[in-house]
Amino acid sequence: MCGITGYIGKKEALPIVFENLKKLEYRGYDSAGVAFFDFSGDQKLVKAVGKLGNLEKLIKDEKSLPTMAAIGHTRWATHGVPNEVNAHPHFDCKKEFFLVHNGIIENYRELKDGLMKKGHNFRSQTDTEVLAHLVEEYGFDLAIKKVIGAYAIAAIFKNEPQKIYIARLGSPLVIGVGKDGYYVASDPTALAGLVKKVIFLKDGQRGLLALNSIKIGPARPKIVPLEIDAEQAKKGKFPHFMLKEIFEGSEVVAAALRGRIFPQKNLIKLGGLEGVAGKIPKIKRMEIISCGTSYYAGMIGAALFKELANLPTETILASEYRYARDPKQNNTACLFISQSGETADTLAALKKAKERKYLNLGLVNAVGSSIARETDAGVYNHAGPEIGVASTKAFLSQLSILSLMSLYFGQTKFEKNSQTARSLMAELVRISAKIQLVLKQSEAIRSLVKKYAHYKNFLYLGRGYNYPVALEGALKLKEISYAHAEGYAGGEMKHGPIALIDKNFPVVALVNKNHLYEKMISNLEEIKARNGKILAIASIGDKAIAKLADDVIYVPETVEQLEPILNTVPLQLFAYYFAVAHGNDVDKPRNLAKSVTVE
Numbered sequence: 324m325c326g327i328t329g330y331i332g333k334k335e336a337l338p339i340v341f342e343n344l345k346k347l348e349y350r351g352y353d354s355a356g357v358a359f360f361d362f363s364g365d366q367k368l369v370k371a372v373g374k375l376g377n378l379e380k381l382i383k384d385e386k387s388l389p390t391m392a393a394i395g396h397t398r399w400a401t402h403g404v405p406n407e408v409n410a411h412p413h414f415d416c417k418k419e420f421f422l423v424h425n426g427i428i429e430n431y432r433e434l435k436d437g438l439m440k441k442g443h444n445f446r447s448q449t450d451t452e453v454l455a456h457l458v459e460e461y462g463f464d465l466a467i468k469k470v471i472g473a474y475a476i477a478a479i480f481k482n483e484p485q486k487i488y489i490a491r492l493g494s495p496l497v498i499g500v501g502k503d504g505y506y507v508a509s510d511p512t513a514l515a516g517l518v519k520k521v522i523f524l525k526d527g528q529r530g531l532l533a534l535n536s537i538k539i540g541p542a543r544p545k546i547v548p549l550e551i552d553a554e555q556a557k558k559g560k561f562p563h564f565m566l567k568e569i570f571e572g573s574e575v576v577a578a579a580l581r582g583r584i585f586p587q588k589n590l591i592k593l594g595g596l597e598g599v600a601g602k603i604p605k606i607k608r609m610e611i612i613s614c615g616t617s618y619y620a621g622m623i624g625a626a627l628f629k630e631l632a633n634l635p636t637e638t639i640l641a642s643e644y645r646y647a648r649d650p651k652q653n654n655t656a657c658l659f660i661s662q663s664g665e666t667a668d669t670l671a672a673l674k675k676a677k678e679r680k681y682l683n684l685g686l687v688n689a690v691g692s693s694i695a696r697e698t699d700a701g702v703y704n705h706a707g708p709e710i711g712v713a714s715t716k717a718f719l720s721q722l723s724i725l726s727l728m729s730l731y732f733g734q735t736k737f738e739k740n741s742q743t744a745r746s747l748m749a750e751l752v753r754i755s756a757k758i759q760l761v762l763k764q765s766e767a768i769r770s771l772v773k774k775y776a777h778y779k780n781f782l783y784l785g786r787g788y789n790y791p792v793a794l795e796g797a798l799k800l801k802e803i804s805y806a807h808a809e810g811y812a813g814g815e816m817k818h819g820p821i822a823l824i825d826k827n828f829p830v831v832a833l834v835n836k837n838h839l840y841e842k843m844i845s846n847l848e849e850i851k852a853r854n855g856k857i858l859a860i861a862s863i864g865d866k867a868i869a870k871l872a873d874d875v876i877y878v879p880e881t882v883e884q885l886e887p888i889l890n891t892v893p894l895q896l897f898a899y900y901f902a903v904a905h906g907n908d909v910d911k912p913r914n915l916a917k918s919v920t921v922e
């Protein structure tokens with residue numbers, strides 16, 4: 324979703340701001356723009372619809388001009404269509420103030436009416452432009468106090484060409500503190516390789532960046548090291564970030580477990596939860612709250628908490644939770660799962676849970692992000708930046724850590740882990756190597772896709788721990804290939820979706836050798852009887868499945884609780900090669916955004 328960049332310092336600002344916009348492309352956008360001052364003090368504004376290449380063509384000539392301060396933006400349309408007028412930066416009537424903004428101004432209609440009555444002329448349909456006119460009317464500090472909603476802002480004034488104004492409420496903004504100057508970004512990924520120290524702006528903080536000084540208040544800013552390696556944010560030998568990230572699956576699972584699991588001692592250590600360990604035995608119920616792929620991870624997490632910690636657990640979509648008229652209940656823990664740590668719905672749900680004084684935990688990948696900061700305690704994925712919009716490695720990492728968390732809850736509540744827990748621990752240690760075996764089939768999956776790429780509809784089926792995997796597999800396919808895919812619980816098929824089955828409606832089935840194997844086989848028989856085509860994900864050594872399914876991708880056997888990890892990998896590869904076969908922009912699928920910072 325929208326990206327902000329800015330620079331003030333000794334180097335030329337425009338090329339830096341433009342390069343940093345490129346690093347934020349993965350968040351999703353439909354138009355872009357920059358505003359800057361050249362050394363004669365002239366302000367310039369350039370905007371373009373579509374990819375950054377279009378903006379680049381327009382600023383090619385400008386690039387030769389030395390610039391001292393610049394701000395840039397990639398826009399993902401919320402209010403008003405993606406066109407040049409609606410693209411940021413926006414400005415006031417006199418063109419003396421330019422700003423870029425992420426977030427939503429909820430009271431923009433009322434503010435706009437008031438400003439129009441005072442004679443302000445609006446050019447765009449955006450909520451952001453209201454801010455520019457508000458600043459013209461009331462000055463920066465007073466203007467932002469009048470805003471209800473969420474914002475991260477970077478702005479420049481014509482009469483102060485060597486300064487960048489910044490402010491944050493609800494939407495992320497990070498300041499890079501470099502030797503040559505100050506950088507502004509909505510996402511620390513843009514700062515990798517440029518600075519070693521950053522300041523994550525807190526809600527309600529405002530600031531002023533100048534050539535040699537930085538002022539941030541009212542709360543004192545905290546300078547922390549930037550924990551992103553520039554290499555991690557590059558594609559390397561892979562054609563797409565998504566493929567690179569699928570191939571990182573094995574490594575991120577190993578990283579998630581490192582120093583946290585000790586099977587010989589029957590012990591799980593989660594440093595991030597130690598501070599709240601004393602509260603865990605009193606917890607009677609858990610709510611897992613998240614969106615998208617993180618929500619499906621949460622569904623598997625709920626099954627794990629129920630089985631391994633004997634804890635009644637519900638999974639709730641953050642966008643539903645925030646408005647639900649549900650009763651407040653005692654002894655509740657909430658777990659917020661988010662790759663980006665900035666998803667607006669998840670943050671709003673966290674706010675509600677905080678008001679209820681629940682024990683709020685986080686499972687977050689982005690270090691220092693809002694959800695990580697706002698929760699009482701939590702566990703980081705340490706999966707490195709995920710750039711592909713469709714989440715892949717973060718999901719595998721989430722599943723591994725959810726296993727650890729459920730085991731940790733079990734051990735903390737009962738002071739001893741069960742036999743099921745012991746087998747799960749032993750198998751967790753082996754799972755990373757098993758993922759590598761699945762990844763070795765990547766070429767075979769690519770060939771298989773040729774047989775399926777012409778289909779327009781797919782049904783994904785799974786049961787038990789694999790039901791959420793069916794949902795996630797279908798989500799991956801629709802996100803990047805734009806084919807219609809539905810995930811269903813195998814047992815539910817007879818209550819509706821079976822009506823769709825014919826030779827043109829293939830089924831992707833998760834049929835591992837587990838306690839629901841025979842049940843899944845019966846479901847597949849029903850499909851075969853209706854001429855449906857079946858692509859099965861099955862356990863190595865299962866000969867019977869080859870007779871029933873049209874095609875089979877084999878995965879190593881593992882404990883049921885970890886089947887989702889192994890089954891997800893071929894589904895990610897299938898979706899990836901399917902989208903590539905259709906010539907789609909895999910890393911930046913249409914209409915989607917990586918970090919959904921608006922409601």
Ligand code: G6P
Pocket residue numbers: 614615616617660661662663664665666669712713714915916917918919
């Ligand atoms: C967006 C992304 C998804 C992601 C979801 C939740 O829709 O495109 O890949 O699963 O947001 O994001 P989060 O960062 O909270 O996990």
